Amino acid sequence: MTALPKLEDLTDQSFDPFQIEKLSTGDCPDPYPRLHELMAQGTVIEGSYRKEFTAVPDVQMGHLPQVMVLGYDAVLHVLTHPEIFRNKEAFAPNLGRSFGNTVTVMDAPEHTRFRKIFQKAFLPQVVSKWGETIVDPVVARLMDPFMARGEADLIEEFTHHYPFQVIYAQVELDPAQAPVFHKLAIAQILSSIGAPQGQEASGKLGTFFAELLRQKRGNPGGDLISHLATVEADGERLPDDVLISFLRQLMNAGGDTTYRGTSVLLTGLLTHPEQLKAVTEDRSLIPQAIDEALRWEGPVASTFRYCAVDTEINGQPIKAGTFVNTVIGSANRDPSKFPDPDKFDIFRKNTVRHLAFASGPHLCIGQHLARVEMTRALNALLDRLPNLRLDPDKPAPAIVGHLLRVPEHLWVKFDT
Template sequence: MVNLFSDEVRRNPYPAYAQLRGRSPVLHEPHSDLWMVFDYEGVKRALHDHEAFSSIVAPPSAMTSQWLVFADPPRHTKLRALLMRAFTPRAVAGLEPRIHALSHALLDQTIERGEMDLAADFSVPLPLRVMAEMLGAPTADSPRFRHWSDVIMALGYTVAGSEEADRVQREFAAVTEEMRLYVRDLAGQRRAAPKDDLLTRLVEAEVDGERLTEEELLGFFQLLLSAGHETTTNLLNNALLCLIEHPEQLARLRAEPGLLPSAIEEVLRYRSPVQAMFRVTRSEVSLHGQVIPAGKLVLAMIGSANRDPRKFQDADRFDITREPNPHIAFGHGIHFCIGAPLSRLEARIGLSVLLERVKGFRLASDAPWEPRKAIHVHGPARLPIRFEPAA
């Protein structure tokens, strides 16, 4: 069987996806007893049919069990309603001037050199600082946030039962205690003196007279800190990769800047930042002539679904004018990503600033890029590029 988790395949998993999807859209991997779904309709069903596919993949004893993404209704309904009241469209839109300022400030640090590591110098710090400021955390705490986020993401690339997994779990437990104290202190400050920030809205939000518990607040903080910047980081990196690999599309985008939102949607489809999501079958599920038994771990392969030729014409072609483009990069159904509008906004502003101030994008090395560690995401850990400042 193809090793989907090797660095070589993770840089370009799409030929492997096509091979496996063509052989069978539902595949059972007996060694790990994992079921993988590769086609668009199957993945979409696994994501939205919460009666058949549960999102509770973390055991109750796990520290991640408080995360919204690992909850089912009715608990999920309550938690999502609380977060939606805090994560309003008005709050997201109000971040636009700050995202502009941060994008320019980050680029100011490297533009005269004519080279940078796009990930370390731009794509990681931009969404991380935005999320820290949304939460009302001091800017000086950004390095701590980056460390915490790296430890959280490390949970996604270790094999359960291995020594490495045990080490990562110990690191995560230690970091969780650090974050618990940090959130407790910050939340206490907001209760005493509310501010116009996300944390204040989370502390004050109520649904049916209930507010978030300390554990739920910590779970939100961990989820927002990791997923809240990881998706945008990969979206920005993948966008530059796509445009460098397809110079004719970059030329068209420069000629027609109004295509940028459409280009971002195509990046989301063509190089989906999140490649897979876990589910667990509640009961036996029949899918494409196969029966997945109850209680089995299912991996819904979003990256494969978004290249399914039965859904997307010329699916392996990168086309910034693609219309329609019903990708499921941000999920589907009740678990559709709450942060999708923010991620799109950050990508639109960040890429517009790069395109405005920089020309001649090219990779600084012929060496294959190193994939980001977590196996369920897609994008480079580092992306050294060279360029010229625009006139």
């Protein structure tokens, strides 16, 4: 087997992107009361979502004209009208700087062409096979060290690692390189707050992936990277810049969001013991528990679109050139769609689809993998940690952050 390329660490090895990321996402305990107030004021409100909750400036977009779009119908309208609300201009100054020419920074027809090629590698019948071969071993390996202890911090010891390790397994990364990989994956998104380490991390990941692709094309295997490196559509391979950008984004889109989603799922169940009991006894409830967790505390509370033409929503005008904070968190807590929306209730009936994975052409490519990962992780925890419960001697879990939400700790006890 060919040795994988070496991943180079940041020049300033003392730089801690995890701490900086926490500062940038803030410690807002609960943005939803404010979102309910804003929804009561209207559908389109001048200003940015970020400024509602943090004084940390957005150096890339803070000076640009912005509105917030609120409520389920309005958010769905924005997400499903890509001819009006575009991605390219919205994400070029932020994700485009971090990841490069990724599908998130494209619109049709370019987006349509590349999206299908990437999605093919993440269709349900493809990712379901990874559950046993890739996800289960990662989950078991992470659980082994705390199994006999009777207690654990499920964030620090489990959820913060397992989706990233699933990706490392896909890349067949040397475990010794994993800490640097995780660090660069987080550091690369700090371009949006002006940290120079963001560009440095993007560059170093790009160099690594370019070499990895070269190796995989020379000696392709059955792994995801080999597939993407060699797949053809209409007789063409994916251009290297598009593929490398996608792989950079995969670390965050596939790792960071699943870590947050799983953490929230566990928090919702552990703080509602009767629902945890129901799921423990009837695993067919897991899909609806996952969907309720993603609705209740979706990992990404707001996304962006760029309004390309003068338009209006609910009679409220949006001018061409405006950046639209598309507040997914407001859609998923819209009381007109989800009765008692702030309540975590896996037994909700007759509701519309939540928008945690967005909607429209940019719907999350990795949603099916996320579901496989969350299902496998939850099943393993329920199977192997009998009488799983919150640790009464430790602080209760607190989901924090205004944009990317997660609890910092989830201390639990279980029988051994």
